[in-house]
Amino acid sequence: MGSAEITVRKIQKGTLTNQECLDFALKVKNTTGRIARIVGALRSLARKDFDDPFIRIKVDDLIQSVMDLVTEKMETNQIQFIVEKYPRELEIYCRPIQIEHVLMNLINNAFDAVREAEKRVIRVEIKTLPKNMIQIIVEDSGPGIPPEIQDRIMDPFFTTKDVRQGTGLGLSISAAIVNDHNGRLYLAKNQPQTQFILELPNN
Ligand SMILES: Nc1ncnc2c1ncn2[C@@H]1O[C@H](COP(=O)(O)OP(=O)(O)OP(=O)(O)O)[C@@H](O)[C@H]1O
Numbered sequence: 001m002g003s004a005e006i007t008v009r010k011i012q013k014g015t016l017t018n019q020e021c022l023d024f025a026l027k028v029k030n031t032t033g034r035i036a037r038i039v040g041a042l043r044s045l046a047r048k049d050f051d052d053p054f055i056r057i058k059v060d061d062l063i064q065s066v067m068d069l070v071t072e073k074m075e076t077n078q079i080q081f082i083v084e085k086y087p088r089e090l091e092i093y094c095r096p097i098q099i100e101h102v103l104m105n106l107i108n109n110a111f112d113a114v115r116e117a118e119k120r121v122i123r124v125e126i127k128t129l130p131k132n133m134i135q136i137i138v139e140d141s142g143p144g145i146p147p148e149i150q151d152r153i154m155d156p157f158f159t160t161k162d163v164r165q166g167t168g169l170g171l172s173i174s175a176a177i178v179n180d181h182n183g184r185l186y187l188a189k190n191q192p193q194t195q196f197i198l199e200l201p202n203n
């Protein structure tokens with residue numbers, strides 16, 4: 001808004017140079033782009049998905065939808081995307097769109113982490129736990145998360161990415177969704193590779 005105001009004032013005075021015009025316009029463009037992404041992310045949280053019914057769904061169906069969304073992007077970027085074998089009949093009780101959203105956030109974070117790494121592998125593993133819980137692990141071969149920021153990664157707006165890239169809302173929105181499912185989302189400690197663990201009750 002400040003840049004737009006200065007631009008208007010300078011045009012009225014007849015003192016706006018081409019370079020200033022370009023600088024101010026780029027500032028406005030980048031900032032509104034960022035605002036649009038934040039609003040988009042917040043809308044997805046506020047969206048009616050929170051009113052969607054909980055249904056019983058095969059984990060296989062969830063994984064297949066996620067694969068449809070990511071396979072091409074992984075191939076194009078020469079990232080090995082592995083889904084370990086899991087029992088086909090496994091089911092969870094959830095709002096599927098929201099859980100897909102969480103998985104996409106985790107996979108996109110993994111994607112950003114490995115994109116520039118020498119070894120580019122993202123691995124998804126699904127396990128059953130006692131007490132009717134299932135665990136979906138998203139692991140990547142990226143550089144990891146420095147210990148000094150690990151406590152902050154779930155905070156809203158915390159990001160280490162370029163302002164044009166990340167809103168810092170991915171993990172906080174995912175955590176809100178998972179809490180609403182009586183599940184847990186956390187970064188695994190003491191693992192050789194970065195692992196985010198999503199735990200959900202299957203009934
Ligand atoms: N797999 C990962 N490897 C390394 N760092 C990660 C990983 N996942 C998350 N992070 C760190 O946590 C921060 C917060 O992640 P979060 O998903 O909330 O936001 P973001 O990815 O920066 O932005 P957005 O999700 O809006 O694109 C990231 O900026 C990054 O520093």
Ligand SMILES: [Mg+2]
Pocket residue numbers: 105108109166169170171
């Ligand atoms: Mg993210």
